[in-house]
Amino acid sequence: MANIIDPWGSELAEDYEKIMKDFGLERFDPKHFPNANRLMRRGVVFAGRDLKRISDAIRNKKPFYVLTGIMPTAERVHLGTKMVVEQMKYFQEKGAKAYILVADLEAAATRGVSLEAARKMALEFHIPAYIALGLDPKKTIFYFQSDNKQVLHLAYEFAKKITLNEFKAIYGIADPGRIISALTQVADVLYPQLEQRMPGIIPVGIDQDPHIRLARDIVARVKDKNFIPVSSIYHKFTPSLDGEMKMSKSRPESMIELPEDTKSTTRKLKAAKTGGRDTIEEQKKLGGIPENCMLFEMDKQHLVESDKELNSIYHACKSGNLMCGNHKNNSCALMDNFMENLVLGMEKARKNIDKLKFVEFR
Amino acid sequence: MANIIDPWGSELAEDYEKIMKDFGLERFDPKHFPNANRLMRRGVVFAGRDLKRISDAIRNKKPFYVLTGIMPTAERVHLGTKMVVEQMKYFQEKGAKAYILVADLEAAATRGVSLEAARKMALEFHIPAYIALGLDPKKTIFYFQSDNKQVLHLAYEFAKKITLNEFKAIYGIADPGRIISALTQVADVLYPQLEQRMPGIIPVGIDQDPHIRLARDIVARVKDKNFIPVSSIYHKFTPSLDGEMKMSKSRPESMIELPEDTKSTTRKLKAAKTGGRDTIEEQKKLGGIPENCMLFEMDKQHLVESDKELNSIYHACKSGNLMCGNHKNNSCALMDNFMENLVLGMEKARKNIDKLKFVEFR
Numbered sequence: 001m002a003n004i005i006d007p008w009g010s011e012l013a014e015d016y017e018k019i020m021k022d023f024g025l026e027r028f029d030p031k032h033f034p035n036a037n038r039l040m041r042r043g044v045v046f047a048g049r050d051l052k053r054i055s056d057a058i059r060n061k062k063p064f065y066v067l068t069g070i071m072p073t074a075e076r077v078h079l080g081t082k083m084v085v086e087q088m089k090y091f092q093e094k095g096a097k098a099y100i101l102v103a104d105l106e107a108a109a110t111r112g113v114s115l116e117a118a119r120k121m122a123l124e125f126h127i128p129a130y131i132a133l134g135l136d137p138k139k140t141i142f143y144f145q146s147d148n149k150q151v152l153h154l155a156y157e158f159a160k161k162i163t164l165n166e167f168k169a170i171y172g173i174a175d176p177g178r179i180i181s182a183l184t185q186v187a188d189v190l191y192p193q194l195e196q197r198m199p200g201i202i203p204v205g206i207d208q209d210p211h212i213r214l215a216r217d218i219v220a221r222v223k224d225k226n227f228i229p230v231s232s233i234y235h236k237f238t239p240s241l242d243g244e245m246k247m248s249k250s251r252p253e254s255m256i257e258l259p260e261d262t263k264s265t266t267r268k269l270k271a272a273k274t275g276g277r278d279t280i281e282e283q284k285k286l287g288g289i290p291e292n293c294m295l296f297e298m299d300k301q302h303l304v305e306s307d308k309e310l311n312s313i314y315h316a317c318k319s320g321n322l323m324c325g326n327h328k329n330n331s332c333a334l335m336d337n338f339m340e341n342l343v344l345g346m347e348k349a350r351k352n353i354d355k356l357k358f359v360e361f362r
Numbered sequence: 363m364a365n366i367i368d369p370w371g372s373e374l375a376e377d378y379e380k381i382m383k384d385f386g387l388e389r390f391d392p393k394h395f396p397n398a399n400r401l402m403r404r405g406v407v408f409a410g411r412d413l414k415r416i417s418d419a420i421r422n423k424k425p426f427y428v429l430t431g432i433m434p435t436a437e438r439v440h441l442g443t444k445m446v447v448e449q450m451k452y453f454q455e456k457g458a459k460a461y462i463l464v465a466d467l468e469a470a471a472t473r474g475v476s477l478e479a480a481r482k483m484a485l486e487f488h489i490p491a492y493i494a495l496g497l498d499p500k501k502t503i504f505y506f507q508s509d510n511k512q513v514l515h516l517a518y519e520f521a522k523k524i525t526l527n528e529f530k531a532i533y534g535i536a537d538p539g540r541i542i543s544a545l546t547q548v549a550d551v552l553y554p555q556l557e558q559r560m561p562g563i564i565p566v567g568i569d570q571d572p573h574i575r576l577a578r579d580i581v582a583r584v585k586d587k588n589f590i591p592v593s594s595i596y597h598k599f600t601p602s603l604d605g606e607m608k609m610s611k612s613r614p615e616s617m618i619e620l621p622e623d624t625k626s627t628t629r630k631l632k633a634a635k636t637g638g639r640d641t642i643e644e645q646k647k648l649g650g651i652p653e654n655c656m657l658f659e660m661d662k663q664h665l666v667e668s669d670k671e672l673n674s675i676y677h678a679c680k681s682g683n684l685m686c687g688n689h690k691n692n693s694c695a696l697m698d699n700f701m702e703n704l705v706l707g708m709e710k711a712r713k714n715i716d717k718l719k720f721v722e723f724r
Contacts (some may be wrong), residue, residue, distance in 0.1 A: 105515060109522045115515070152514040153467060153477070156546070160471045160539035164526075167538060176529060176545065177522035179538050184518070 016236060019206055020047050028233065034058065037090045039083055039235055042310075044301050049212060050231040053199040058094045064199040065192045066091035067099040069185070070130070072122040073111040077129045077258040078247065079238040079302060080205055087203035087233060089134035096201065098140045100130065101188050105145045106181055115146050123353055125346075129258060132345025137352065143359040145184065150194055154187035155180070161221040162214075170210050170217070186215040193227050201231045209234070238301050241294050243273040259343050262336045269295065269332050275317070276324040287320040288327075295324075295331045303334040378598060381568055382409050390595065396420065399452045401445055401597055404672075406663050411574060412593040415561040420456045427554045427562040428453035429461040431547070432492070434484040435473040439491045439620040440609065441600040441664060442567055449565035449595060451496035458563065460502045462492065463550050467507045468543055477508050485715055487708075491620065494707025499714065505721040507546065512556055516549035517542070523583040524576075532572050532579070548577040555589050563593045571596070600663055603634040603656050618697075621704050628694045631657065637679070638686040649682040657686075657693045665696040 020027065025047035030036035032055040039045045057064040068084050092098040104118035131137045145151060159179070167174045171182065189202060189211070202212060212232040219227040240247040240254040247255035256265055275289030275296070290296040296317065304310045316322035382389065387409035392398035394417040401407045419426035430446050454460040466480035493499045507513060521541070529536045533544065551564060551573070564574060574594040581589040602609040602616040609617035615630055637651030637658070652658040658679065666672045678684035
């Protein structure tokens with residue numbers, strides 16, 4: 001694997017090294033996680049906090065949980081969400097109790113989406129998308145933030161445990177809205193432990209790390225509650241198709257939404273930045289540079305499941321046997337296939353939406 | 363009445379004038395309120411905000427509400443609480459929908475009283491005390507903060523409407539605990555308007571004014587909600603028996619608790635500061651100074667219902683016909699009577715506690 005892991009290191013590797021150092025994160029090592037998934041094996045999942053607690057729970061078949069939230073403000077899911085769901089799926093298969101909360105309160109407060117509209121959107125779009133992306137609907141526990149009084153009670157209680165300066169030290173900024181929303185997120189993160197104290201793992205993008213730090217600080221403050229500090233696991237961003245660090249709504253042509261019409265994804269992928277040379281002749285002679293190619297990054301992160309296949313794409317490009325046009329055609333076909341399955345999966349999930357397990361609140 | 367109102371002005375009158383000016387309060391004028399109660403007639407209720415909204419609602423028989431909260435941290439009620447309940451009773455009799463919320467979340471977060479213990483204490487002690495002090499149990503709507511998701515949702519929403527600096531401008535200080543608790547109080551204050559937009563009046567001591575200001579600021583911020591700015595009405599503190607401004611737990615001998623053993627109240631009242639002269643002869647000659655007498659203040663604020671009787675006590679003292687010893691005996695007897703009725707009233711209320719109207723939450 002050594003010759004595979006290295007070339008896959010993205011051009012952003014140095015940034016991630018710096019982030020790990022600055023934030024005090026552990027390096028993620030797939031060898032501690034049985035049947036590591038695509039993202040883990042390929043270094044897309046790159047860091048974590050307290051990962052041993054989780055690998056130990058998996059090895060010893062002890063209870064633990066994995067949790068994420070849905071923000072139902074628009075019918076849109078990103079590739080980042082796809083990575084989170086794939087991590088959820090991994091841990092769920094390894095025995096974690098899986099929780100999905102719908103952050104309808106947050107959606108209402110920050111985007112003016114009514115609680116009713118947020119609920120409808122989550123049921124008709126987001127939850128089906130999460131299921132289509134791999135979550136096991138039969139084994140996942142769902143709740144709406146606005147229904148969960150225990151979460152709101154915890155947030156209220158936690159507020160008394162931190163000072164404004166501590167909050168500022170974590171978030172850089174503090175205002176009432178951010179404070180109440182961060183505290184509610186911490187309460188969500190710890191909620192599964194009300195029933196049973198157990199390790200929990202939260203898959204997040206690095207931008208969500210402040211919530212993890214706050215949650216861990218608060219656990220240390222409410223010692224009498226005996227919460228177990230939550231673990232976290234971080235994935236890299238999917239770079240935008242134009243080669244910038246992160247996909248962004250401000251450059252819609254260089255991001256992929258889920259689901260998205262395949263005419264549109266084909267147009268976007270065909271316009272993506274590649275590692276091709278100026279002429280075909282030159283590329284045949286020198287080979288392409290997959291390290292600079294956003295299609296290869298898409299293949300690696302999302303489209304090509306088999307390491308062997310990805311490896312052969314890498315070497316075909318490198319050796320001048322795979323031209324960018326063919327690579328684009330291949331990636332577009334894989335994307336078509338992925339989108340088709342996603343849409344079908346969402347339709348199926350939508351039909352079975354009333355079979356989901358929602359937490360029942362008195 | 364002119365010769366009655368004036369002498370009743372406490373020695374603290376100037377402080378209250380300053381408070382009114384500093385806080386921008388309206389002077390309370392009992393002539394706008396039909397059958398003004400003892401506290402209103404005697405200048406103990408001295409100021410308010412937006413009082414015309416309430417006097418208009420009374421005159422025009424339009425819907426309005428009166429609201430207060432119970433903080434169930436200890437089995438203790440103060441004379442300040444008694445004044446709040448008497449104001450509640452007044453407005454309830456004038457047609458207001460009366461709401462009492464039990465701040466169990468606040469009790470849990472600030473004093474570590476569990477929600478269960480807070481609930482028990484409120485039902486066994488505070489609510490019976492409020493009823494014994496004059497609240498009509500059949501017409502009062504109760505809820506526990508921790509049950510009321512709508513209040514918690516409002517607090518969450520309001521948090522996004524104010525900045526940290528605005529919060530600091532009102533409270534002088536801001537930390538996550540204070541912020542969440544103040545926002546929850548504002549949500550409590552506005553909660554009755556979720557069912558119907560209507561004026562509301564909140565009887566408070568002057569120390570609670572920041573919450574009123576925050577509530578009014580937030581109403582102005584969420585214009586699309588069409589909340590009606592809440593009105594407030596302020597009463598003076600009951601001075602402590604040693605003549606300091608405010609009764610305080612740090613000087614237990616100069617405060618009266620409700621209920622309190624009458625042996626103890628008698629001891630305390632007999633040791634109270636009076637407006638007596640150095641010798642009986644001198645007092646017979648010069649008369650006492652009821653303006654400096656804490657017993658007279660007790661009579662005025664709490665013990666003597668009839669203005670005529672209070673007036674005659676005043677003049678008997680002033681003219682040298684009422685000596686402090688006799689005055690003390692009279693006040694002690696009135697206090698005995700009050701405490702006896704309070705205890706009986708609480709026992710009766712406790713027996714009927716399951717007939718109260720609690721808001722039912724889904």
